Amino acid sequence: MKNTGTIILLLMMAVPLLGIASSAKEVTTVNAADSTEVGSTVDEVVWVVGDEAILKSDIEVMRIQAAMEGVRWERNPDCAIPERIAVQKLFLHQAAIDSIEVTESEVSSQIEARLDYMISQIGSREKLEEYRKQSISQIRAAMHDELRDQMMIQRMKEHLAKNVIVTPAEVRRYFKELSPDSIPFVPTTVEVQIIAQTPTVAPEEINRVKDELRDFTDRVMSGQSTFQTLARLYSEDPGSARKGGELDYTGRGMFDPAFANVAFNLTDPKKISKIVESEFGYHIIQLIDKRGDKVKVRHILLKPEVNDSSINASLARLDSVATDIRAGKFTFEEGATFISDDKNTRNNRGLMANQSGQGQTSKFQLQDLPSEVAKVVDTLQVGQISKPFTMINDRGKTVCVIAKLKSRTEGHKATITEDFQVMKDVVLEKRRAEALHKWVVDKIKNTYVRINDNYRDCDFEYQGWVR
Incomplete structure (x- = not known):
């Protein structure tokens, strides 16, 4: 039986925590000074950033989501939550100025991936619709703006920090100055190869x-x-x-x-x-x-629908391919090159690539893999080939896959000789965070901000909100 709390958390992902709480509510919105009106539903404007209002209900939505995800706030959440929303609005405003783009196809792919994961956790599309009291189309629509904003914010951050670099000497100096207790732990990582077949549409x-x-x-x-x-x-x-x-x-x-x-x-x-x-x-x-x-x-x-018989035929073909590879008739790498339909891995001998803000690598933490692949890979030994399974690719299509665990590196304390790239990423991320922090502080100075008096005594992460 699935953990009910986990299922509820996954279903709440339709309005993600890291995005901006939606303010599209049928309410009467008033300023704090006018919020004593009797007989009406009131949603108070507590902050204004530029020409964007932050409502009290926005803060409450994020508070509920954070509580469900077990988020621990380093500062008073009554202050940290509205500040988080305000900072997100600064990034979104700058993204519009700089013409940062996220395509609808990218948003759609993210929506489909999340929907597929939610469905896999609750059991079926029908159960998800019953729980949400919404059709799949309505759930998609509810997720859209929040996911788009998340992607825009992330892309804007990458754009602002793209010129931040660190030297090898800086990495070594940073590592040397760390106390033993502060040396980062490198999580378990895996390298995965896949062969994919796309079921034929009738x-x-x-x-x-x-x-x-x-x-x-x-x-x-x-x-x-x-x-x-x-x-x-x-x-x-x-x-x-x-x-x-x-x-x-x-x-x-x-x-x-x-x-x-x-x-x-x-x-x-x-x-x-x-x-x-x-x-x-x-x-x-x-x-x-x-x-x-x-x-x-x-x-x-x-989108044409793929029928079960076509999916089963692709699974059966991949099962034969896996059997031939195990029998030594050809290698997994050869199969990936000449048989696989997955253009992202076919020219890389089936090896999946992990694209992040720090660049591209073949190493994944399990949580960074597509959920269907992660579940299978976690049960494999190095060199072992999985049974065929289905997954949703980055285009939102059902594909059939066999996976091979190429390598697995168990979690360990980082060393400068074996984990230089990991340490470089740590230092680079620190420098990027510092650059983004400075950008936010400078942006606040040049942005109109009005804050409800109840927040003026807050200990904010960024200076300049209170004027």
């Missing part, structure tokens, strides 16, 4: 999707409906569907290549594109506007 399912998109085109062109209405009702891109299928001004490089080729060749906003196949599914596209090297379009995305 031709009749592809025809069904295309016929539906053709019907949408006919309904728009005949005036029976609008593109925006159909996108809201039927598009399987949750981020754009809620906005009538609209994707804001975007450069060619941020789109799937097939999608970009069609979107950038559109010239008449009154017409609708031919059906476009991308890595995400099938689309129809409508031009809204072009501005320089960016285009603003609407689209409707439909």
Whole structure:
């Protein structure tokens, strides 16, 4: 039986802690001085940062989420929580100024990955919908803005700290000055190889999707409906569907290549594109506007469903591949190069790559692997090949996989000779944190801030809030 508390925590991930608490509530919002009005639902504005208000309810949402996740605040949470939200707003504001972009496809991939994990924990899509009292589409929509903001904030931080570097001498000096009790513990890491097969979508399912998109085109062109209405009702891109299928001004490089080729060749906003196949599914596209090297379009995305028989066929084929590898007919590396459908690992002999702010490495902590892979790898010995299993890839598609544990390094105290890169990452992260802290302090100085009097005596992490 699953731990109920864990399940509830996972379901609350639909409004993630690290994002900004949503302020889209049907309430009467007033200033603190006016909050004594009787007979109305009041949501008090407690901070203003630039032109963004922080509501008392925003703080309460984050307080509840933090309590469920067991977060321990180093400072008084009544002060630390609104400050956290205010800092996030500073990063988001700067991201807009610097034109930092997160594509809808990236957001959608994150949403699908989280949904898949939540479903795996609670047991089924139906149970998740029953618990949340929302359809899967509604859950997707609820997750969208928070995840997008999280990704924007992270990308903005990486942009601000991209020029921070550390020298080998600085790393050695830092390590030498550490007390034995302060030497970091290097967690267990693994290297994983995979061979993936994408189940074949039945031709009749592809025809069904295309016929539906053709019907949408006919309904728009005949005036029976609008593109925006159909996108809201039927598009399987949750981020754009809620906005009538609209994707804001975007450069060619941020789109799937097939999608970009069609979107950038559109010239008449009154017409609708031919059906476009991308890595995400099938689309129809409508031009809204072009501005320089960016285009603003609407689209409707439909994803063909893979049936169980196709999945089972792919699993059976991979089971045969694993048997042949164990029998020595060919190596796992050869199988990954010539059999695998996964373009991210095929040219790297099946080796998965861990992309982080510090660069790319082949080493993963288990929690950094896709959840389906981590569960399987944790049961393997080095050199062992798993049984076939299914997972959701970074494009939100179901794929069948066999995995091999290439190496496993048990957790240990870092040494400068064996773990120089780990120590370098520690020092680099420290220097980046210092640079970001300085940026926030400087940003506060040049940003309009108004704080409720109840917060003026707080011991804040960043100076300059109180003026």
